[in-house]
Amino acid sequence: MSNPAVSAPTIGVFxxxxxxxxxxxxxxxxxxxxxxxxxxxTARLPYGxxxxxxxxxxxxxxxxxLAHEQGAEFLVIACNTASALALDAIQQAVSVPVLGVIEPxxxxxxxxxxxGDVLVIATxxxxxxxxxxxxCHTLGLRALEKACPLLVPLVEExxxxxxxxxxxxxxxxxxLSADAAAHGLHADTLVLGCTHYPLLRPLIEQxxxxxxxxxxxxxxxxxxxVRLFNGRAxxxxxxxxxxxxxxxxxxxxxxxxxxxxSRFLGRPVGRVELVDLGG
Amino acid sequence: MSNPAVSAPTIGVFxxxxxxxxxxxxxxxxxxxxxxxxxxxTARLPYGxxxxxxxxxxxxxxxxxLAHEQGAEFLVIACNTASALALDAIQQAVSVPVLGVIEPxxxxxxxxxxxGDVLVIATxxxxxxxxxxxxCHTLGLRALEKACPLLVPLVEExxxxxxxxxxxxxxxxxxLSADAAAHGLHADTLVLGCTHYPLLRPLIEQxxxxxxxxxxxxxxxxxxxVRLFNGRAxxxxxxxxxxxxxxxxxxxxxxxxxxxxSRFLGRPVGRVELVDLGG
Numbered sequence: 001m002s003n004p005a006v007s008a009p010t011i012g013v014f015x016x017x018x019x020x021x022x023x024x025x026x027x028x029x030x031x032x033x034x035x036x037x038x039x040x041x042t043a044r045l046p047y048g049x050x051x052x053x054x055x056x057x058x059x060x061x062x063x064x065x066l067a068h069e070q071g072a073e074f075l076v077i078a079c080n081t082a083s084a085l086a087l088d089a090i091q092q093a094v095s096v097p098v099l100g101v102i103e104p105x106x107x108x109x110x111x112x113x114x115x116g117d118v119l120v121i122a123t124x125x126x127x128x129x130x131x132x133x134x135x136c137h138t139l140g141l142r143a144l145e146k147a148c149p150l151l152v153p154l155v156e157e158x159x160x161x162x163x164x165x166x167x168x169x170x171x172x173x174x175x176l177s178a179d180a181a182a183h184g185l186h187a188d189t190l191v192l193g194c195t196h197y198p199l200l201r202p203l204i205e206q207x208x209x210x211x212x213x214x215x216x217x218x219x220x221x222x223x224x225x226v227r228l229f230n231g232r233a234x235x236x237x238x239x240x241x242x243x244x245x246x247x248x249x250x251x252x253x254x255x256x257x258x259x260x261x262s263r264f265l266g267r268p269v270g271r272v273e274l275v276d277l278g279g
Numbered sequence: 280m281s282n283p284a285v286s287a288p289t290i291g292v293f294x295x296x297x298x299x300x301x302x303x304x305x306x307x308x309x310x311x312x313x314x315x316x317x318x319x320x321t322a323r324l325p326y327g328x329x330x331x332x333x334x335x336x337x338x339x340x341x342x343x344x345l346a347h348e349q350g351a352e353f354l355v356i357a358c359n360t361a362s363a364l365a366l367d368a369i370q371q372a373v374s375v376p377v378l379g380v381i382e383p384x385x386x387x388x389x390x391x392x393x394x395g396d397v398l399v400i401a402t403x404x405x406x407x408x409x410x411x412x413x414x415c416h417t418l419g420l421r422a423l424e425k426a427c428p429l430l431v432p433l434v435e436e437x438x439x440x441x442x443x444x445x446x447x448x449x450x451x452x453x454x455l456s457a458d459a460a461a462h463g464l465h466a467d468t469l470v471l472g473c474t475h476y477p478l479l480r481p482l483i484e485q486x487x488x489x490x491x492x493x494x495x496x497x498x499x500x501x502x503x504x505v506r507l508f509n510g511r512a513x514x515x516x517x518x519x520x521x522x523x524x525x526x527x528x529x530x531x532x533x534x535x536x537x538x539x540x541s542r543f544l545g546r547p548v549g550r551v552e553l554v555d556l557g558g
Contacts, residue, residue, distance in 0.1 A: 042329075043323075043329060043330075043333045044322075044323055045328075049324075049435075049535075050321075050322060050531050050532065051531050051532040051535075054322045054530075054531050054532075149432060149435070149436055150429075150432055150433065150436055150438075152432075153428060153429050153431075153432040154429065156328075156428070157428055157429055159429075164443060164446055164447055164450070167443055167446075168443055171443070251333075252329050252330050252333050253329065253330040253333075256328075256330075278557070
């Protein structure tokens with residue numbers, strides 16, 4: 001066990017499932033010398049098809065577990081749906097800084113776009129919240145969002161390089177392009193507004209028109225986290241000579257988490273502990 | 280409100296989501312003069328990717344709501360996953376008769392099959408429980424099961440008559456056929472072991488070899504329920520001159536339930552009441 005007096009701060013990372021491990025992976029690349037507590041609320045996933053009220057309740061319980069029981073000093077909500085529908089509720093429920101993935105994704109889109117018109121693909125709940133559209137509008141961008149509910153199941157089936165997945169992506173992006181043209185948008189940037197989608201990035205980049213920039217909100221959120229941490233005392237501790245420490249928690253089958261999680265994290269997730277949030 | 284002294288008994292029907300409405304539909308066709316209380320545990324769906332422990336906890340809470348709070352005198356577990364993993368737990372938790380969908384599906388397969396070899400398609404959790412294989416073996420059948428995790432999302436996307444869905448069904452059934460051949464099975468019957476799959480029946484019937492019988496476990500469970508009720512006093516009450524009464528409950532967004540539910544029920548679901556099971 002690490003000694004709290006000399007260790008780097010604990011960074012809590014939360015998702016409804018495994019997708020948030022793409023954010024954890026991007027965080028570890030940028031801040032390797034830190035202690036990470038990752039919670040996947042796998043007993044209640046997916047959040048993407050549920051209501052704001054239910055998502056907020058689940059997300060607050062998960063955030064409180066990381067902040068109160070795991071001593072996380074920062075929280076990264078590595079779930080677009082929870083960021084879109086529950087960031088305010090989480091910020092009110094815990095006293096530590098909380099970072100979502102929506103605003104970093106919108107900021108990266110602003111930096112990437114020349115036309116000021118961007119497209120966003122995400123889950124049903126994220127799209128219905130219009131959180132990306134609102135964040136983009138605040139930054140002076142026009143944004144059009146589209147729900148792509150089949151992409152998460154396709155990733156979880158392991159069909160990340162499959163002709164069916166390529167066809168589903170083509171159908172979704174064709175519908176989005178037609179809708180963008182009908183709205184008079186000249187989009188040059190596509191935001192991947194779900195932490196599962198980075199695993200489909202090669203297929204998505206093959207499907208978009210030449211020259212379109214693809215923004216990964218997991219990467220953008222990790223960049224924002226580094227900027228946040230660098231402005232705080234934590235940064236010096238996090239840069240001390242200490243190896244990466246990763247604690248993983250799940251609310252359902254730890255075996256499945258261990259098996260699927262490595263796909264998203266890009267390395268073995270190690271031992272996963274089962275927690276009961278009462279849901 | 281109906282008067283308990285003269286009304287037909289309340290039949291409780293439970294599913295993790297909307298799929299069980301295909302069972303309710305089959306029940307109403309057979310027992311139109313009854314009062315039905317249907318609960319969709321939509322805040323915690325899907326069950327099909329979760330562990331036995333979690334599924335049992337959710338299913339018991341749902342069954343107790345129908346038996347204790349809605350006064351259901353019979354329960355039909357219109358969810359293959361909950362029937363496969365939690366039927367015993369439910370039967371122990373409530374004092375009314377409880378019918379699942381697995382054994383009726385296996386019985387119908389026995390009646391349909393000439394070779395004694397059957398195939399079963401279902402969710403991950405149902406397949407991992409091997410509940411269909413066990414029920415089939417008890418009846419003297421050999422059974423091979425296959426998880427088809429993309430079919431539920433495809434139905435929920437509304438792609439019930441879509442080329443992508445036809446292709447996914449072809450891939451799954453080809454894999455299952457190859458596996459059956461490798462096991463030396465001469466299967467002539469396919470059981471639809473998930474209450475979403477009846478909506479894909481036309482595509483599935485196009486994909487199976489000529490002469491293969493397709494068994495819908497929703498229909499089989501409704502037939503078994505009629506036999507169960509006919510052996511009880513309830514049958515006479517249920518045949519009294521009384522219109523069908525349907526009460527629907529959901530643990531998440533009632534708007535979504537009202538919108539999607541009619542697709543499964545084959546008619547409007549009417550008003551849906553939100554319930555909180557504490558999850």
